[in-house]
Amino acid sequence: MPTAPRLSRRTWAALLAVALVVGLSVVAARKAVPYVTFSPGPTVNVLGKYDDKAIIRVTGHRSYRDKGAMRLVTVIPSGPSQKVSIPTMVFAWLDPDRAVYPRSTLYGKADTRQSVQQQSAAQMASSQDNAIASALGALHIPFVTKVGIASVEKGGPADGHLEPGDIIVTVNGKDVSGVTQVTSAIRPLPVGSHVTMTVRRGGKLQRVAMTTTAAPDDPKASAIRVSIQAAGYTFPFKVEVKLDQNIGGPSAGMIFSMGIYDVLTPGSLTGGKAIAGTGEIDGEGHVSPIGGIQQKLVGAQSDGAKLFLVPADNCAEALGGHYDPDKMRLVKVTTLDDAVKDVRAWVKDPKAPLPRCTR
Numbered sequence: 001m002p003t004a005p006r007l008s009r010r011t012w013a014a015l016l017a018v019a020l021v022v023g024l025s026v027v028a029a030r031k032a033v034p035y036v037t038f039s040p041g042p043t044v045n046v047l048g049k050y051d052d053k054a055i056i057r058v059t060g061h062r063s064y065r066d067k068g069a070m071r072l073v074t075v076i077p078s079g080p081s082q083k084v085s086i087p088t089m090v091f092a093w094l095d096p097d098r099a100v101y102p103r104s105t106l107y108g109k110a111d112t113r114q115s116v117q118q119q120s121a122a123q124m125a126s127s128q129d130n131a132i133a134s135a136l137g138a139l140h141i142p143f144v145t146k147v148g149i150a151s152v153e154k155g156g157p158a159d160g161h162l163e164p165g166d167i168i169v170t171v172n173g174k175d176v177s178g179v180t181q182v183t184s185a186i187r188p189l190p191v192g193s194h195v196t197m198t199v200r201r202g203g204k205l206q207r208v209a210m211t212t213t214a215a216p217d218d219p220k221a222s223a224i225r226v227s228i229q230a231a232g233y234t235f236p237f238k239v240e241v242k243l244d245q246n247i248g249g250p251s252a253g254m255i256f257s258m259g260i261y262d263v264l265t266p267g268s269l270t271g272g273k274a275i276a277g278t279g280e281i282d283g284e285g286h287v288s289p290i291g292g293i294q295q296k297l298v299g300a301q302s303d304g305a306k307l308f309l310v311p312a313d314n315c316a317e318a319l320g321g322h323y324d325p326d327k328m329r330l331v332k333v334t335t336l337d338d339a340v341k342d343v344r345a346w347v348k349d350p351k352a353p354l355p356r357c358t359r
Helices: 009-030 088-095 115-137 177-186 251-263 291-303 312-319 336-348
Strands: 036-044 056-059 069-077 097-103 143-153 167-171 194-201 206-210 211-217 217-221 227-232 238-241 276-279 307-311 329-333
Touching: 009 115, 009 238, 009 329, 036 088, 036 291, 056 251, 069 251, 088 097, 088 206, 115 227, 115 251, 143 177, 167 177, 167 227, 167 251, 177 227, 194 329, 238 251, 251 336, 291 307, 291 312, 307 312, 312 329, 329 336
Parallel strands: 069 276, 276 307, 307 329
Antiparallel strands: 036 069, 036 097, 056 238, 143 167, 143 227, 167 194, 194 206, 211 217
16 A cells, blocks of 8 residues: 655645744734724715705794705714724725724724714714804804803913803903903903903803903903803804714814805805815804815715815815816815805806815
8 A cells, every 4th residue: 555655844844834824814814903994975965854854944034945965975984993904904095985094093092982972973063053153154144152261271360260161251241242252351451450250150150350461462461361262152043953863073064054054045055066065164164174085075976066165274185085076176165255155156157267276
């Protein structure tokens, strides 16, 4: 009976090497890496409906409807608890429609799906309030801005008197509405002046007093060394934005504001065409950059947008996105007023000269 040939030492080494490579590949495929992936998400026409009801609803003021599309855009990130393997990361990196970012750029170490959803919902609510304020401001419809204390300088005049979260109601007996009114009530006073304030803290009104000091930028101007910010609004009529609860974050603010502006004005701002855009917005209509711009361009073009409004600080990144410039035009925006003016110009003439994104 013939004997089976013996394998040489070199053959055994080669087989062992192959087995090790296969084994390490299996381990690597299962091992999670500290990255997240971004994929294009769905778009939503804010001039349309959700659950058979208008997404933008106005009560107590005349509103108008048209057939245009004003699309907010979204991205789908891998979740805070979702494990991203090396193969998943590599395939996402090779896909021109997707992106890969370090996990730390999106999530904190203690973040969970629930905490991220709560934060996203809070950002969405704030974004909608700012969108209403900016739209009403652009239409010169008056409203009240609540002013809150953001921080108090340690050792400054307000230390021990004011606290972060306080809502300023009056300064020296006069009602104040808006950040500008508060600074205008204090800054012109002689340095060393006595200032009294009524603030709302924990639902109760409190009266506090302090003495001004010199402002950091002008030794002749008074300051109490606090930072203040818009802390909510009181509008003259009701504006609601109702969306799927899975859509959150602040990046739809600018397109919300455009949609609200359109609903509150006769005629079609979009000219019946499909427009998309993104960007965070503040109560005064300033547009700020957001994340995932390249993936948002993909979603917008896929859903038929012909014009995309890009925050100025996202322009360079947007130009590297996977979209067809012959099918969808990018326009750089910095404020709501600019965006409205540019959309109107584009509706009249799609080839009109508009602010372009440059690298």
